[in-house]
Amino acid sequence: MTKIAILGFGTVGSSVAKAVRILGIPGLEVSHIYNRDVARKRASAAAAHVGSDAIWTESIDDILHSDANIVAELVGGMDPAGSWIEAALKAGKSVVTANKQLIAYRGPELQKLAADNGVLLLHGAAVAGGVPVIPGILQGLQGDTITRISGILNGTCNYILSRMEAGDAYSDVLKDAQRLGYAEADPTADVGGFDARAKLCILARVAMHTELDPEQVATQTIADIDAVDFAYARELGCTIRQVSRAQAQGDGMYARVAPMLVPLQSPMAWSHGTQNMVVSTGAMGGDVVFSGHGAGGDATAVAVMSDLLAVAQGARCVSLPTVAKTVTGDSVAPHYLRFIVDDKPGIVSAISGALSKVGANIDSLLQRRGYPKHRLAFVVTTEPTLNSTIAQAIETIATLDCMLVRPLALEMLVVDDKDEETA
Amino acid sequence: MTKIAILGFGTVGSSVAKAVRILGIPGLEVSHIYNRDVARKRASAAAAHVGSDAIWTESIDDILHSDANIVAELVGGMDPAGSWIEAALKAGKSVVTANKQLIAYRGPELQKLAADNGVLLLHGAAVAGGVPVIPGILQGLQGDTITRISGILNGTCNYILSRMEAGDAYSDVLKDAQRLGYAEADPTADVGGFDARAKLCILARVAMHTELDPEQVATQTIADIDAVDFAYARELGCTIRQVSRAQAQGDGMYARVAPMLVPLQSPMAWSHGTQNMVVSTGAMGGDVVFSGHGAGGDATAVAVMSDLLAVAQGARCVSLPTVAKTVTGDSVAPHYLRFIVDDKPGIVSAISGALSKVGANIDSLLQRRGYPKHRLAFVVTTEPTLNSTIAQAIETIATLDCMLVRPLALEMLVVDDKDEETA
Known part of the structure; x- marks a missing residue:
């Protein structure tokens, strides 16, 4: 029997309980639910997904000292989630989490702790929810x-x-x-x-x-x-x-x-x-390309549930x-520069001067019709240039009197996947 | 040391050898290569990806009796690939294959054989090549x-x-x-x-x-x-x-x-x-959605190489x-029906009669300008109807004198993924 303790019975937590019920894998059940103000959660409609034997608690110690094999941490944030996961791993429980901040900052350390304790830490839900x-x-x-x-x-x-x-x-x-x-x-x-x-x-x-x-x-x-x-x-x-x-x-x-x-x-x-x-x-x-629903309780629950199954079956991924x-943050790319100005003679010349001074070449200048002269929006695109070089030029240009808002600089992506020969 | 025997040193096989060399995972090496006319393969440029210790052979028995731990079957087809895989599994070797026909027809039986022999059979490359x-x-x-x-x-x-x-x-x-x-x-x-x-x-x-x-x-x-x-x-x-x-x-x-x-x-x-x-x-x-390069030696080799790593590390996927x-093949869908006719009065009436007789409702009739009357192409779309019902009507319509080619019927897909509320 694999017993799952859910930490956090919010949108994702209740969807995970639903997923466990719908899949109905023999030997896999939600045995514990931790939440603050747990009586309110237990009285909610979502509680119907949880079996009547499950233990609802406001005490994290109840979870850590329980017979649950896997802790599904769905509280989020660095703390106390981080220390709870540490404690669960040390208590010999595997952990499945959707916690992107914690995994981004402390992933390797927690993985090592899991390995040291002979258990697993999976986090498939931390990126792109239901997209594997x-x-x-x-x-x-x-x-x-x-x-x-x-x-x-x-x-x-x-x-x-x-x-x-x-x-x-x-x-x-x-x-x-x-x-x-x-x-x-x-x-x-x-x-x-x-x-x-x-x-x-x-x-x-x-x-x-x-x-x-x-x-x-x-x-x-x-x-x-x-x-x-x-x-x-x-x-x-x-x-x-x-x-x-x-x-x-x-x-x-x-x-x-x-x-x-x-x-x-x-x-x-x-x-x-x-x-x-x-x-x-x-x-x-x-x-x-991978794409799909990245957020929402049900989509995220798919990833959590898949990880729970993986732990239950002792599945393991390759690890290098x-x-x-x-x-x-600096790379060479064409840039899109947008200016909103009170139009006066010499603006384009001042902008191109500032760009040329840092060595950035203009690729095109676009001005759509229909914007009033006193609030004119136009665009300059540059040839591939370092982001930092563009930022330097923007500092100079931003000081021009005619600039009504701070100029906007965006990197322009280039499609460069080599396709096969087409003829 | 994990030793890999490659069966079939063609486009994919040589790309796999390249992938093993490029990744350079310590303890993972190509030890054997089987191919017909192996001398020609050994003299090819692709052989440079293989270490000088590797054994090149035209005898499948050399592979089966070797110390290779994993057999990468890249020959394709039902036979003899199927019996080679059976023999390899029975000899206690894990198998990685890109063989879609064999896995489609005999997958479960071969998986069971692998399990019975305590080894793995992975086939990530059998569908969509390099797309996981x-x-x-x-x-x-x-x-x-x-x-x-x-x-x-x-x-x-x-x-x-x-x-x-x-x-x-x-x-x-x-x-x-x-x-x-x-x-x-x-x-x-x-x-x-x-x-x-x-x-x-x-x-x-x-x-x-x-x-x-x-x-x-x-x-x-x-x-x-x-x-x-x-x-x-x-x-x-x-x-x-x-x-x-x-x-x-x-x-x-x-x-x-x-x-x-x-x-x-x-x-x-x-x-x-x-x-x-x-x-x-x-x-x-x-x-x-998953998408990418489904074919080609290098893309397929990514999938084979990933499976080789998985076997080498003892990775396991969930199995239900x-x-x-x-x-x-029958489902209810709107259909696209295209007719190429020698135009005469009464054709549309005959077509709509045949459709109405089987209970199919016309949704639209399209006739682009510019086709000659003696070879007129036009299209009827139907409301959702069983494929088999449409096929019945097509049989009748195909017998009309004016039909220059057999009418074409295509299922029309409908976009139906529920998107989130947008306002």
Whole structure:
């Protein structure tokens, strides 16, 4: 008999209980549920998924001293989840978790603790919820040398940006996202890129055997994206997505989470709503795309439930050693620069002067008709240039009197998967 | 030390040797290579990937009596590959194979033989080459109840149809595919759907725990698709792909490989060239998409190499019991019917009469301008109707004097993944 203790009976926790009931695997049952204010949870409709023998408790010690074999940690956050997992592993219990922050910051240490105690720590739900990116990579792509991971790892940002692509305003969409439960009251973790950054670090470890410090991964908010950017992006054959990207670069690694221009023919442009997507680029196998529902109780529960089955059956994934690498957010790419100005003679000349001074070459200049002269939005794209070089030029340009808002600089992705010969 | 014997040093076999060399995992080496006319292989450039200690042989017994721990079977076909795998398993060697026909027809029996001998049989490369569909499902989606698998499982057909979508003629594209090595001299296995059918049966087993008899899975050739069908498909917001589909239906299962109309907004319309794609639909997790390079030596070698690592590390996937189910190719779907006629009064009336007689309702009638009256191509779409009912009507319609070619009937796919609320 494999007994599961669920820590946290919220959206995901109750979906996991439902999944255990629906699958009905003989010998696999939810035996314990920990939650604060547990009486309220026990009285909720979701409690119907749990057998009458299960023990409901507000005391974590009840779980740690129980006969449960597996702890499903679905509380989230660094603490106390981290110390609970430590205690569970030391008590000889395997752990399944959806906790991306904890795994991003403390994964290797906790994995070692699990191994030292002869138990398993699985975290398939920590990245992209119900999309089996982590198990797919761990079991099916370790035979390749993965050189780059690009992903749409935050469903909230993808929901906001794909709604904006369809014509809605950022502030309206954010309000809808909050109302629908896709975004927190304080949306900073999502829109600022901090949620995606944790997931990117986990993927870099799993796919590229590289340990990155999440704090060192550069982020850029999506809150500065305006409707006008989607109009100009479309003229460039692109849309805008929050992209998380890690790529081997010299001895270190480029890693960055930022809104970027994505070509419409790129898989990442297909991703709509709260969907997640990961594109893994391998030296031998080329681009592999995983996509699906990254968030929500039921989708996340699929990943947790799959890990619970894996632990119950003693399944194990391939594990290769990792190395720590330094991170840079700097890489050479074409850039999209958007200016909103009170139009006066000499602006373009000042901008091109600032770019030329740092050695950045202009590739195109776009000015759509219909914007008023006193609030004119136009765009410059550059030839491939270092992000830091562009940032230098932007500092200078931002000081021009005519700039009504701070200029926006976005990396432009290039489609470069080698396709087969077509004729 | 884990020693690998490669059976078949062709495109995939030599890529596997390359992958072993590139990854350079300590303790993992190619020790034996079997091939007919082995001297020629040993003299080839690809032999440089193999260490000088390796034994090259034309005798399968040399392999079976060797100290190799794992046999990588890359010969393909039912025989003698099947008896070699049996012998290897009985000799206590684990087996990694890319052999879709063998696994489709004899998978469970060979898995049992492996288990009885305490060794492993992995076949991640048998479906979709370098796209980790099998490991992703086995390790990451067993927690869901998968109700449907839809896939683009044959790169040759996808290459042909996506070239036709771009305006090329079937016969020209087939010739190119043969020249490029994507299609055999006799392309029947690919264009007729027999290759994809084997892969679909493997996916039904892995994802839906259902054993299907490949011979019972209905197929329809893509060779009857004409340029005019892409023009009409486009008017209907669709393109055409060879789709492999299996879906739980009552006590049995609907399974079919056929060219179908695919909505342009469906993931399957994104797939171009020789790419493969699998869309798995789960009761809890919704649609999950896997896509990438399904064929070619290097992509397939990624899957083989990942399985070799898995065996070397003793990795194991979740395994749930399967049940045999009866198969039908019959399901209710809207249909696309294309007629090429020598135009005379009364044709539409005769067609609609034949459809109405079997109870099929017409949804739309499309006739593009510019076709000559003596060779007029037009299209009727129907409301959702059983395939077998449509086939009955087609039998009647085909006998009309004015029909210049046999009418073409294609299933039309409907996009039905529930998306989140969008406002």
